[in-house]
Amino acid sequence: KNEVEQSPQNLTAQEGEFITINCSYSVGISALHWLQQHPGGGIVSLFMLSSGKKKHGRLIATINIQEKHSSLHITASHPRDSAVYICAVDMGAQKLVFGQGTRLTINP
């Protein structure tokens, strides 16, 4: 079993829909990152969380430390949100483990 599991692997939705991407991990962590990777390949850091909830524009990230689970939500989705979204968990001691990514496609 992978230490970090993301779901779904692929997600296609219509413009305007509310999007949820999930990340589950198996051990205790010090922080969790959400990253965005556009088709050109560049990585953009979206959030770093150690507890609770963060919001930036239409993006919301939550984490439940007890349940070892985080979600990334996108409200009023837009085609420019199409990208791969990656969850990465900081397990300390130089160990950052990445999920496989969720490929999101938003159709106009």
Add this chain to the structure above:
Amino acid sequence: SQTIHQWPATLVQPVGSPLSLECTVEGTSNPNLYWYRQAAGRGLQLLFYSVGIGQISSEVPQNLSASRPQDRQFILSSKKLLLSDSGFYLCALTGYPNYGYTFGSGTRLTVV
């Protein structure tokens, strides 16, 4: 704030050619630096990390090597590229004053 400069964004190299990818950082001193690789269809995996000048730890046996000639410079190299070296390479750091990781934008390498 901490920033990472990573270049180039994309690179196409022939098999057998050498490789040098550079990562430089600003806004911090004595950071821990990391190189990750994402092969096709896989998640990012740690290749090397460095806790100081000249100190390199390798996580996965590779056709690659890393060096840290200066505090804020981390270089990924290969003497002869293989097709299997194709992938997305990402530099990252941890260090004062920010808690957590800061990421570069990455380099997509295609070996042909």
